[in-house]
Every structure is written in structure tokens, then in C-alpha cells.
Amino acid sequence: MSVTRVELAGRSYEVRVDGGLLADVANQCGPLLRKKRVPVITDANVAKHWQEPVAKSLEAAGHEPRFLVLDPGEGSKSWAVLERVMDWLLAEEVERGDHILALGGGVIGDLTGFAAAILKRGCGFIQLPTTLLAQVDSSVGGKTAINTSAGKNLVGAFHQPSLVLADLDTLSTLPQRELGAGYAEVIKYGILGDRAFFDWCEDNGAKVMAGDREAQEYAVTESVKAKARIVAEDERETTGTRALLNLGHTFGHALEAQTGFSDRLLHGEGVALGMVLSARYSARKAYISQDDAARVTAAISSAGLPSEIAALGLNCSGDALAAHMLHDKKMDAGTLPFILLRDIGEAFVDKQVELSDVSTFLGEQLQAH
Ligand SMILES: NC(=O)c1ccc[n+]([C@@H]2O[C@H](COP(=O)([O-])OP(=O)(O)OC[C@H]3O[C@@H](n4cnc5c(N)ncnc54)[C@H](O)[C@@H]3O)[C@@H](O)[C@H]2O)c1
Incomplete structure (x- = not known):
């Protein structure tokens, strides 16, 4: 496993790169997951391959994973989907000290990160990037956003994740063009x-x-x-x-x-x-x-x-x-x-x-x- 620290005053975090990280997600996140219930936001393509190992790992550690599975694609970085995500997180009683898991590519990471930035004025989130683009770029650095009719990424916030787990296994199910x-x-x-x-x-x-x-x-x-x-x-x-x-x-x-x-x-x-x-x-x-x-x-x-x-x-x-x-x-x-x-x-x-x-x-x- 390689571990890189993103050094930011008071908000440094690790990016771990290895195989098998999703199957070990509960252990990797450790005390960042402080409650039984763990909210996970993902999309349908990713869920097909990677929901199960994440769920199994969380359940084995005594957690109760809750999945919100969104439509794949850029269309999910919208006001409408953000509203749905916010309502769901509130219904799940997510609090400021909690962490939301963003399981997916840049779309899920950007959307979940922005939701985390504004939920109760900011709660934690963990990036579980499943595309090569998300692993090497969008999951690191804290830029979060949605699109509006005026253009891409025009509404967003800088909000750093607490941890990034780049599981190389996920690249095996990624379409070649996305790779x-x-x-x-x-x-x-x-x-x-x-x-x-x-x-x-x-x-x-x-x-x-x-x-x-x-x-x-x-x-x-x-x-x-x-x-x-x-x-x-x-x-x-x-x-x-x-x-x-x-x-x-x-x-x-x-x-x-x-x-x-x-x-x-x-x-x-x-x-x-x-x-x-x-x-x-x-x-x-x-x-x-x-x-x-x-x-x-x-x-x-x-x-x-x-x-x-x-x-x-x-x-x-x-x-x-x-x-x-x-x-x-x-x-x-x-x-x-x-x-x-x-x-x-x-x-x-x-x-x-x-x-x-x-x-x-x-x-x-x-x-x-
Ligand atoms: N925040 C940043 O710094 C930053 C940087 C670059 C790009 N971005 C944003 O990232 C987004 C693009 O990210 P992306 O290319 O990851 O797109 P994406 O999230 O749409 O993923 C691409 C496609 O691959 C599917 N997919 C994801 N992981 C998979 C897997 N392991 N197996 C099978 N299918 C899988 C998705 O469902 C989707 O259909 C854009 O919205 C862009 O604006 C953000």
C-alpha cells in the first residue's frame, strides 16, 4: 500500500492506494465511523460491482450501512439530485461529526463532497474513488461542486475529505474508455x-x-x-x-x-x-x-x-x-x-x-x- 499525506494546516489527511481497500473499508476508516449507521452514496453502475464488499465489511464491523444509489452520469451533479441527497442525509440523521462515504467516480465524489460541505454547515466525508480519474484527480484536493444551467461546477465549495481510499481493484470493472x-x-x-x-x-x-x-x-x-x-x-x-x-x-x-x-x-x-x-x-x-x-x-x-x-x-x-x-x-x-x-x-x-x-x-x- 502507498500512503500519501495531503498536508493542509489542521486538515491533513491520507490517500491510501492499494487493492482490497473496499473489502476492508470499516477497518480502514476505523474511528472516523463513530456510529452504527453509515451513509454511503453511490451510483447504479458502481453499486453493481462494489456495494457488496463495502456492505459486508461494514456489517462485519457491526455497522448498519445505508446506501443511496443514484443514476450514473453527469446529470446527477444537479440541484434536483442535491436536494434529494440532502433530504436523505437529514432523514438518516447525519450529524456534523459523522462521515458520509462517497463510493464512485468524480460525479459521486463532487456531489457527496458538496452535500457534506453544506449539511449542518459541514460534516465529514470519505472519498472511495472508483474511477482512475477520481483516484488521481477529483478525490484529492477538496474541490466539490454541482452543475447548473449556466455551466459545469459553478456552484460548489472547497471541502476536504477526511480520508481517501483508492482501491485499485475497482479499475478492473471500469470501461476501457473511462480508464x-x-x-x-x-x-x-x-x-x-x-x-x-x-x-x-x-x-x-x-x-x-x-x-x-x-x-x-x-x-x-x-x-x-x-x-x-x-x-x-x-x-x-x-x-x-x-x-x-x-x-x-x-x-x-x-x-x-x-x-x-x-x-x-x-x-x-x-x-x-x-x-x-x-x-x-x-x-x-x-x-x-x-x-x-x-x-x-x-x-x-x-x-x-x-x-x-x-x-x-x-x-x-x-x-x-x-x-x-x-x-x-x-x-x-x-x-x-x-x-x-x-x-x-x-x-x-x-x-x-x-x-x-x-x-x-x-x-x-x-x-x-
Ligand atoms: N473535484 C475535482 O477536483 C475534479 C477534478 C476533475 C474532475 N472532476 C469531476 O469529475 C467528474 C468526472 O468524473 P469521472 O470521470 O469519474 O466520472 P463518473 O463519476 O461519471 O464515472 C464515469 C462512469 O464510470 C462509471 N463507474 C465508476 N466507477 C466504476 C467502476 N469501478 N466500474 C464500473 N463503472 C464505474 C460511472 O457510473 C460512470 O458511468 C466530472 O463531473 C468532473 O467535473 C472533479
Whole structure:
């Protein structure tokens, strides 16, 4: 088992990475579960595979698990579902000192975390992430949110979990495309801040995707360490360090918007393409070499992730893609910061990027193959 501490003044917590953690959840949580009744929020896909080991472990320790099983998908990060969750937690008489278990991917983690942030002005919660994306990214760092008609993640809170248990066994039931979407976030840590880890990803990405346990454990652990470091440095995204995690997200967001935030392009796939575009745009500005941009592209495509926007068949102009960026929530006083590369392993925030230049660049990329 690897254990990484997220160091935050007065609210430090552990992220444990191993197999078998859900089957041992009661023991892992120990005194954090102080009452007989334990509320667990999950979704139907996750429940099918992972409700039983969690229930068995809790029951064996004398607890009475109570499950709220929600519909899978982004649609559950809504006001309506939040209301349902809050009413259920209140009916279950959850109190401030209690912990709610969030068993699922980023959707369940974000929703449960936000519910925990506002229930009785804040109760505890424990992340049990079951997707690669949730294990390496969303379960660590305390960002919680729901979506509204105005956009994604616009209503939320910073609320840190008390513990994160990333059970590698859960990756075995995850659809391959979802594994890929999570892997995009893994390789992101290498590209943005750790060249040696990028090198490792170049050599081992295919193994992670093929289910190699040792490679998956290393990938998740290194990613968690990177995220923990960044969050400890800049918990509330005020110094710029945490903003680097948005590498690939501005380009990716435009592509997600153009494909209607649908299954046509998963968020992680958008991030993968966005990282390719960030690297190519960095090369266009002569910050990095064309060879390095090609290396980033090859590392992403060799893990089975999309790397060419021309292949999406978008049938739109560069201007149309760039226009989506104006609605990006990272817009700050009229300018949109872009995360670009000075080197592989060295990302930086560029606030001087001309949107018209980005639009020309995107037009070229749409034609390229
Ligand atoms: N809080 C943060 O810092 C942060 C960071 C990145 C992303 N996010 C959020 O995370 C969400 C995306 O997370 P996600 O990709 O985990 O999506 P998700 O929670 O929707 O899970 C993806 C799909 O996999 C299914 N699933 C989950 N675990 C499974 C398993 N072990 N076996 C079989 N099926 C399983 C789910 O039911 C769902 O259909 C988005 O809402 C995004 O905004 C938050």
C-alpha cells in the first residue's frame, strides 16, 4: 500500500492506494465511523460491482450501512439530485461529526463532497474513488461542486475529505474508455511538472491501460503525490500553482462544448486533445521544439487516447472553437490565461495569448491530419 499525506494546516489527511481497500473499508476508516449507521452514496453502475464488499465489511464491523444509489452520469451533479441527497442525509440523521462515504467516480465524489460541505454547515466525508480519474484527480484536493444551467461546477465549495481510499481493484470493472479518460490526467502530471514521470508514462502508458497492477499502482501513487503537493501549496487556487492543473482544459473545454458535452468526447479525452494542442501551440510560439510537441502527441496516442482534432469530424471553424473559450470560467478580467509549456515537465500560465492567434491555430489543426 502507498500512503500519501495531503498536508493542509489542521486538515491533513491520507490517500491510501492499494487493492482490497473496499473489502476492508470499516477497518480502514476505523474511528472516523463513530456510529452504527453509515451513509454511503453511490451510483447504479458502481453499486453493481462494489456495494457488496463495502456492505459486508461494514456489517462485519457491526455497522448498519445505508446506501443511496443514484443514476450514473453527469446529470446527477444537479440541484434536483442535491436536494434529494440532502433530504436523505437529514432523514438518516447525519450529524456534523459523522462521515458520509462517497463510493464512485468524480460525479459521486463532487456531489457527496458538496452535500457534506453544506449539511449542518459541514460534516465529514470519505472519498472511495472508483474511477482512475477520481483516484488521481477529483478525490484529492477538496474541490466539490454541482452543475447548473449556466455551466459545469459553478456552484460548489472547497471541502476536504477526511480520508481517501483508492482501491485499485475497482479499475478492473471500469470501461476501457473511462480508464483512458483518467489516464489523460495521469500523463498530465508528467507534462506539467515532472519530466521523469512523463518518461515513465511514455514507456508504461500501454501497461496501465492493459490493467497491469504494478503499473497502475505506480501511476496512481505518483499522480496523487503530484496533486497533494500542488494542493498543499495552493489549496484555493490563489497563487497560480493549482491553475497549472488546468493544462489542456481550455482547449479541451472548447472541444467538449463543440461536441455538446456528450459521450462523443469524454472530459478526459478532451483534456488529452487539449494537451496535444497546448504542446503544439507552445511549439508554434517557439517555447518548446516541434520534436517535444510530437513526443507529447505520441505519448497520448500510444495510450489509445485521441490526439488529432481533425479526426473528430467537427465541421466547424477555428473561430467557432475559440468562441467557446470566451465562456470559460477561467476568464479573468477579460483575458483568458492559457497553460503552455516551456519544456516537457514545465508548464506555465501565459496571460498574453491573443485569442485571434489561437483561432487561426485551431483552424489549421482542424484541417491537419
Ligand atoms: N473535484 C475535482 O477536483 C475534479 C477534478 C476533475 C474532475 N472532476 C469531476 O469529475 C467528474 C468526472 O468524473 P469521472 O470521470 O469519474 O466520472 P463518473 O463519476 O461519471 O464515472 C464515469 C462512469 O464510470 C462509471 N463507474 C465508476 N466507477 C466504476 C467502476 N469501478 N466500474 C464500473 N463503472 C464505474 C460511472 O457510473 C460512470 O458511468 C466530472 O463531473 C468532473 O467535473 C472533479
